[in-house]
Amino acid sequence: EDQVTQSPEALRLQEGESSSLNCSYTVSGLRGLFWYRQDPGKGPEFLFTLYSAGEEKEKERLKATLTKKESFLHITAPKPEDSATYLCAAQPPQAGTALIFGKGTTLSVSS
Amino acid sequence: DVKVTQSSRYLVKRTGEKVFLECVQDMDHENMFWYRQDPGLGLRLIYFSYDVKMKEKGDIPEGYSVSREKKERFSLILESASTNQTSMYLCASSLSDGTLAKNIQYFGAGTRLSVL
Numbered sequence: 001e002d003q004v005t006q007s008p009e010a011l012r013l014q015e016g017e018s019s020s021l022n023c024s025y026t027v028s029g030l031r032g033l034f035w036y037r038q039d040p041g042k043g044p045e046f047l048f049t050l051y052s053a054g055e056e057k058e059k060e061r062l063k064a065t066l067t068k069k070e071s072f073l074h075i076t077a078p079k080p081e082d083s084a085t086y087l088c089a090a091q092p093p094q095a096g097t098a099l100i101f102g103k104g105t106t107l108s109v110s111s
Numbered sequence: 112d113v114k115v116t117q118s119s120r121y122l123v124k125r126t127g128e129k130v131f132l133e134c135v136q137d138m139d140h141e142n143m144f145w146y147r148q149d150p151g152l153g154l155r156l157i158y159f160s161y162d163v164k165m166k167e168k169g170d171i172p173e174g175y176s177v178s179r180e181k182k183e184r185f186s187l188i189l190e191s192a193s194t195n196q197t198s199m200y201l202c203a204s205s206l207s208d209g210t211l212a213k214n215i216q217y218f219g220a221g222t223r224l225s226v227l
Contacts, residue, residue, distance in 0.1 A: 043201050043218030091214050098144060099216060103153035
């Protein structure tokens with residue numbers, strides 16, 4: 001069964017304390033891996049798409065990487081405004097199928 | 112910018128009521144989705160549609176139906192609302208499954224539904 005697992009469920013950091021979020025997937029023939037950010041009471045907001053193992057993408061303090069089994073979202077020197085829930089989702093190979101979402105990691109950054 | 116608009120941010124309904132949640136997108140996307148999101152369970156797909164009048168069941172379709180009469184509008188219907196349908200409902204849309212970049216799903220702000 002295709003599955004996406006995120007860890008940890010929750011992460012508390014001090015401002016400036018870098019860390020990584022993990023997204024493991026068991027999706028044969030993965031077509032792509034998506035990262036979203038979700039603020040409380042709002043819909044998810046698209047961050048990155050990764051297509052193949054070894055690929056990296058960056059946006060401000062965030063960098064996403066992809067291997068054949070997992071993806072990491074690295075947060076460098078986080079600020080309180082980075083506090084949110086981060087979701088990853090996998091695109092199966094079959095056309096016309098929906099994304100498979102993980103349950104998310106809730107990040108809290110304190111000053 | 113892509114805009115996905117959900118008709119209500121908050122709704123309070125009684126058990127047994129018929130409930131309509133409306134979603135409109137303005138980017139001519141072929142695909143539209145309805146999810147519910149609950150603490151500890153993440154996003155769960157209810158239904159999706161890849162074309163007008165077409166629909167596919169997701170992981171949890173029981174107790175729900177959908178309607179897509181126009182390309183830009185996708186409605187979620189709770190035929191007889193129950194308390195276990197209290198949740199955050201999220202609508203999303205995406206382009207057709209051509210290149211992978213077109214699979215990005217854009218989400219609305221969500222509707223928080225309470226069934227009493």
